[in-house]
Amino acid sequence: MTLKLYHAPLTRSVRVLWLLEEMGLDYELEVVPQAEFRKVGMSADYRKISPLGKWPVLLDGDQPLLESIAIMDYLMARYGKDDTAGGLHPKRDSIDYGLYQQWMHFGEAGLTTGISMLLGHTIFLPEEQRSPAMAAWAQGEVEKCFDFAGDALGGKDYMLGTFTAADISLGYMVFLLRLIGQKDLLPENILEYWQRLKQRPAWQKVKSVS
Numbered sequence: 001m002t003l004k005l006y007h008a009p010l011t012r013s014v015r016v017l018w019l020l021e022e023m024g025l026d027y028e029l030e031v032v033p034q035a036e037f038r039k040v041g042m043s044a045d046y047r048k049i050s051p052l053g054k055w056p057v058l059l060d061g062d063q064p065l066l067e068s069i070a071i072m073d074y075l076m077a078r079y080g081k082d083d084t085a086g087g088l089h090p091k092r093d094s095i096d097y098g099l100y101q102q103w104m105h106f107g108e109a110g111l112t113t114g115i116s117m118l119l120g121h122t123i124f125l126p127e128e129q130r131s132p133a134m135a136a137w138a139q140g141e142v143e144k145c146f147d148f149a150g151d152a153l154g155g156k157d158y159m160l161g162t163f164t165a166a167d168i169s170l171g172y173m174v175f176l177l178r179l180i181g182q183k184d185l186l187p188e189n190i191l192e193y194w195q196r197l198k199q200r201p202a203w204q205k206v207k208s209v210s
């Protein structure tokens, strides 16, 4: 097995790096420095493995794979220790697996529209093109989504009770919102959840790669 992760710190490739560490797999890491992120993303060489110029990309042998959640599912299915990938997901034929999939995908599919609009209209677009109305709408969407996640978390430590890969998916978005100064959109128990997540040994490794 030769796994190679193309990683851009702070981006969704954090999820894959975090999972590789949780699984204890061997992998190569190719890190793009923050300052070169845009330039490398547009380069013809990088576009050969990532046609949209995005991160993450996982190479398994010669095969490039895109989409952080799909890559996580793949790694656990192919290289997981047992039928729960060593406890990183519930058994596939259990009712909990449905709930696990819900949170796994909610972390990306459910949250991306609001978070992308928020990023665009508070950071990425030139100031004169930003719409305060769109930023306010996006904040409302993100807040609604995290109220839902916070209600479901309740007093539990993790979304399914015990730590699973779904916490990596959702946890990355909590990390991102804090990073962009939008922590006020998060309920108190989600902020506490993040404090727990960042104690994990695998997160220490993610944090050390920049």
Ligand SMILES: N[C@@H](CCC(=O)N[C@@H](CS)C(=O)NCC(=O)O)C(=O)O
Pocket: 010, 011, 012, 013, 038, 041, 053, 054, 055, 056, 066, 067, 068, 069, 108
């Ligand atoms: N749904 C994709 C999103 C990938 C994505 O948008 N990555 C961003 C960073 S988080 C990126 O590489 N952006 C660079 C660009 O669009 O130029 C995933 O989960 O992997």
